[in-house]
Amino acid sequence: MKLNRRAFIGTAAAGAATLSAPTVMGQGNGRPRVVVVGGGAGGATAARYIAKDSNGEIDVTLIEPTRHYYTCFFSNLYLGGFREMDSLGHSYGGLAGDYGINVLHDWATGVDRDAKTVSTAGGYTLPYDRLILSPGIDFVDGAVPGWDISVQDRMPHAYKAGSQTELLKAQIEAMPEGGTYAMVAPPNPFRCPPGPYERVSMVAHLLKQINPTAKILIADPKQNFSKQALFEEGWNRHYAGMIERIGPDFGGGNVEVDPEAMTLSIDGAVENVDACNVIPAMKAGRIADIAGITEGNWAPVNAADLSSKMDENIHVLGDACAQGDMPKSGFSANSQAKVCANAVRGALTGTTVFPARFANTCWSLIDTDDGVKVGATYEATEEKIAKVDGFISETGESADVRAATYQESIGWYDGITTDMFG
Amino acid sequence: MMRRVVFPVLLIAGLGGSAAAQVGGDPERGEELFRSDCASCHQVGQGARNRVGPHLNGIFDRQAGQVEGFRYSEDMMLRASAGLKWTFETLDKYIENPRVFVSRTRMNYAGMESAEDRSDLLAYLRQFSADPADIPEAAPTAAAVDHDVAPEILAIVGDPAYGEYLSTECTSCHQESGAANGIPSITNWPADVFVTAMHAYKDGVREHNVMEMMASRLSNEEIAALAAYFENIE
Missing domain, CATH: 1.10.760.10 (Cytochrome c-like domain)
Structure with a gap:
């Protein structure tokens, strides 16, 4: 293995894991073993449901490098000043203490599909009967010329929540009067389709208060984006004259950055920027690649149980999988996790497997008490997870409706994080 | 008359303080408020039963969490075991903002902001507490149903x-x-x-x-x- 930045971080985290979890191997005691990699909306939910519903009949291990998980959903609200970072943090104490899940804070670094084992940076080898990978996203190398992960502190992606989000906010707050915040938006498909545009709204909300003459510049390789009419209506209403979006027709897909000079070149025209939020093209978290179950950037799965199309003993949840029509969102991952948990439990202990059903709803905040949402239901077909029905907020809704939508999103945050972490 | 007295109190509330409901509200208006805001979950009056929420007969001066056969939230039971008693004042606070008063109550109600409204609602509810023998007949025991299911x-x-x-x-x-x-x-x-x-x-x-x-x-x-x-x- 190359000693890159990731591996180094992994080794450090594993050192801590060694002290707290000295005997992970061989804890199965004859029970079927499930190993879950990644403790986000997909992995935490799947681990919790399998442990909870199997009443101890299945041995569940969750491998997650961070001790404190910060949700990507609602992290834009931190940028806008609507949430404290602490309110987005969750620990794994409940999953370990209340559900008997072995929580290992370590990096999964290898999968031996023949031996059915996962190895970790901390030196563990964990056998599994079923492996659930929910590693989220990584970035495609070279997607934005001039940018790679080594410059993420100069030009943050802030697309994994936590220190990156805090860094981006600090950089925006430090912008000179009338300065420019630039966003390089990602191509499809990517995590949280409305995310970049909710972020623009939240940055605009912040700048309107602290730096009202500042500008927001979006370079976007996509012709259209999620909830576009709603966002554009909101930007005109709340942030008139502040936001400029350059789409693909004007070179929004032909960008290059210079982190040293703090410039962004769009179709050859060089702009000086004061904060530069580069959200590169995405792919499945690296462990999916290591396991050899990806095709292109994502891991194709069967719709009925989220099992890999390349290995029936591995399931892939959330952003990392290619499943069909569901957007890559925390809600989708949580929904998929429950279908997967039901199927895995059935396969390992013979419990009833009910037919798969999926749903997603994404709330976005445009300004104070101006919330919007989009949602859909889905079913499993032979070919993919297919959309059944859906809705989207309407333009021109009353202030009461928008305020109620925002309140509902707060309730949803509490609901889904309880569903993930207990 | 009563409403005119309460109105200035409301103005003060708007300036920062929180106004309390006043004894002596209008029970007829309270009944309308009960129907619009409460009756989809609560019954009160003769034959009232527990529904989504407990029935509200005799609620004044009763210890919280005591209606037989109703499963209360953990937080409500904690408050009950700490001695919470439903009086005009505690009901007023609870109805004004249920989740501030009992943080994880199961009551799905955002709160009744207006002190005048609460005065009237409590005047209405109080009729079902004073003396069980006097509970008015033909009270809205049927919950507000917005839909008929076969x-x-x-x-x-x-x-x-x-x-x-x-x-x-x-x-x-x-x-x-x-x-x-x-x-x-x-x-x-x-x-x-x-x-x-x-x-x-x-x-x-x-x-x-x-x-x-x-x-x-x-x-x-x-x-x-x-x-x-x-x-x-x-």
């Missing part, structure tokens, strides 16, 4: 095991514990209330884009299964 649909006996699986779609937003903050609690409802509510969404009688979407693809049996599961959830 008796054969209400008669379907749901499978709680299937309901438990289906409930995982609900718990992405609604909490199993019954805690509610922006998304209502749906636990421990009488099955017929749950079934009626879901069919109201399914038939588009109640409007809510997420709930209409979720209910639209649930069969009658699936709705019954969910009702059976949530009715008895611990």
Whole structure:
């Protein structure tokens, strides 16, 4: 293995894991073993449901490098000043203490599909009967010329929540009067389709208060984006004259950055920027690649149980999988996790497997008490997870409706994080 | 007369303080408020039963959490064991902002902001507490029903095991514990209330884009299964 930045971080985290979890191997005691990699909306939910519903009949291990998980959903609200970072943090104490899940804070670094084992940076080898990978996203190398992960502190992606989000906010707050915040938006498909545009709204909300003459510049390789009419209506209403979006027709897909000079070149025209939020093209978290179950950037799965199309003993949840029509969102991952948990439990202990059903709803905040949402239901077909029905907020809704939508999103945050972490 | 007295108090409330309800409100107006804001969950008057919420006969000067056969939230029981008693003052505070007063109450109510409204509502409720023998007849014991569901649909006996699986779609937003903050609690409802509510969404009688979407693809049996599961959830 190359000693890159990731591996180094992994080794450090594993050192801590060694002290707290000295005997992970061989804890199965004859029970079927499930190993879950990644403790986000997909992995935490799947681990919790399998442990909870199997009443101890299945041995569940969750491998997650961070001790404190910060949700990507609602992290834009931190940028806008609507949430404290602490309110987005969750620990794994409940999953370990209340559900008997072995929580290992370590990096999964290898999968031996023949031996059915996962190895970790901390030196563990964990056998599994079923492996659930929910590693989220990584970035495609070279997607934005001039940018790679080594410059993420100069030009943050802030697309994994936590220190990156805090860094981006600090950089925006430090912008000179009338300065420019630039966003390089990602191509499809990517995590949280409305995310970049909710972020623009939240940055605009912040700048309107602290730096009202500042500008927001979006370079976007996509012709259209999620909830576009709603966002554009909101930007005109709340942030008139502040936001400029350059789409693909004007070179929004032909960008290059210079982190040293703090410039962004769009179709050859060089702009000086004061904060530069580069959200590169995405792919499945690296462990999916290591396991050899990806095709292109994502891991194709069967719709009925989220099992890999390349290995029936591995399931892939959330952003990392290619499943069909569901957007890559925390809600989708949580929904998929429950279908997967039901199927895995059935396969390992013979419990009833009910037919798969999926749903997603994404709330976005445009300004104070101006919330919007989009949602859909889905079913499993032979070919993919297919959309059944859906809705989207309407333009021109009353202030009461928008305020109620925002309140509902707060309730949803509490609901889904309880569903993930207990 | 009363309303004119209360009005200036409200103005002060707008400036920062929180106004209290006043004894002597208008019970007739209180009855209207009860019907619009409370009756979908609570019954009061002769023959009142527990529904989504406990019946409210005799609530004044009763210890909290005491109505037989009603499953209260953990937080309400904590407050009850700490001695909470329903008086004019405590009811006023609770109704003004339920989740501030009892943080994880299952009561799905955002609160009644106006002190005048609370004065009137409490005047109405008090009639059902003063002396059980005097409880007025023909009170609105029937909960406000916004939808009629065919008796054969209400008669379907749901499978709680299937309901438990289906409930995982609900718990992405609604909490199993019954805690509610922006998304209502749906636990421990009488099955017929749950079934009626879901069919109201399914038939588009109640409007809510997420709930209409979720209910639209649930069969009658699936709705019954969910009702059976949530009715008895611990």
